Amino acid sequence: FDTGTLAGLRVHITAGPTQEPLDPVRYISNHSSGKMGYALAQAATDAGAAVTLISGPVNLAQPDHVKRISVTTAQEMLSASLANIDDCDIFIACAAVADYRPTAIAEHKIKKGNEEIMELHLVKNPDIVATVASLENKPFTVGFAAETRDVINYARGKLAKKGLDMIVANDVSQAGIGFNSDENAVTLVTANQQTSIPQTSKRQLAVQLIEQIAKHYKTSK
Ligand code: PMT
Numbered sequence: 001f002d003t004g005t006l007a008g009l010r011v012h013i014t015a016g017p018t019q020e021p022l023d024p025v026r027y028i029s030n031h032s033s034g035k036m037g038y039a040l041a042q043a044a045t046d047a048g049a050a051v052t053l054i055s056g057p058v059n060l061a062q063p064d065h066v067k068r069i070s071v072t073t074a075q076e077m078l079s080a081s082l083a084n085i086d087d088c089d090i091f092i093a094c095a096a097v098a099d100y101r102p103t104a105i106a107e108h109k110i111k112k113g114n115e116e117i118m119e120l121h122l123v124k125n126p127d128i129v130a131t132v133a134s135l136e137n138k139p140f141t142v143g144f145a146a147e148t149r150d151v152i153n154y155a156r157g158k159l160a161k162k163g164l165d166m167i168v169a170n171d172v173s174q175a176g177i178g179f180n181s182d183e184n185a186v187t188l189v190t191a192n193q194q195t196s197i198p199q200t201s202k203r204q205l206a207v208q209l210i211e212q213i214a215k216h217y218k219t220s221k
Contacts, residue, residue, distance in 0.1 A: 005047040007049075009050070009090060010089050014056075014093045015034045015037020015040075015094050018077055018097050022102045032095065032096035036094050038055075041063050043209070043210040052088075053067070054081055073101065077128055090139055093132075101125050102121065142165060151169050152169060152189065159190075166190050168189075169187045185199035
């Protein structure tokens with residue numbers, strides 16, 4: 001690995017799930033373990049970057065030499081992302097952010113009633129990576145796309161809609177890759193390029209992704 005590829009650069013990475021509370025004991029979340037985002041943080045550090053990891057609740061050790069900011073909800077992840085954005089050259093959004101949160105958080109534990117069907121009301125969360133990409137002084141912005149079908153087309157749609165420089169598409173319907181597994185396989189998509197990285201450990205994959213991101217970042221300057 002070409003050490004120093006990212007020397008002098010500041011890389012911010014979101015990782016893990018968000019948890020959106022319903023009441024004091026329950027929340028809505030997803031199966032993200034944080035492994036992919038933490039592997040990227042390690043690879044970016046090894047490449048010489050100063051890394052800030054904005055992390056949802058995960059059971060992973062903090063990587064050495066990385067500044068970690070722990071958050072719970074999407075709104076907290078957005079605030080943490082924006083608070084530090086002036087210090088950011090490359091923003092990588094690997095977190096699995098809940099698209100919706102409960103409209104209200106009950107003050108006390110919601111009691112079981114007699115009704116068979118219970119309805120939850122949800123409101124849309126802010127889109128963190130799209131907000132970052134819309135900033136006037138925006139960093140080079142990389143998103144992920146977790147898809148279960150028509151992976152590349154949906155990823156291209158998100159690249160354009162969210163105003164990203166690059167998107168990393170993964171098929172999260174396949175066993176053994178994606179959410180919570182130790183391996184992943186991705187296709188890196190830019191406006192005019194597409195590069196597939198076959199299934200390998202998230203650690204190995206992160207090294208390859210950071211190399212590609214560094215290359216594209218440099219040509220964008
Ligand atoms: O954490 P692991 O267990 O290792 O699993 C890794 C992973 C599967 C979570 C990861 O590789 C991945 O795909 N991350 C993105 C998951 C996701 O929520 O994708 P999405 O297609 O729903 O979102 C698209 C992009 O918008 C993502 O960059 C996401 O971080 C971002 N987003 C989404 C919603 C929102 N409100 N704010 C956002 O910033």
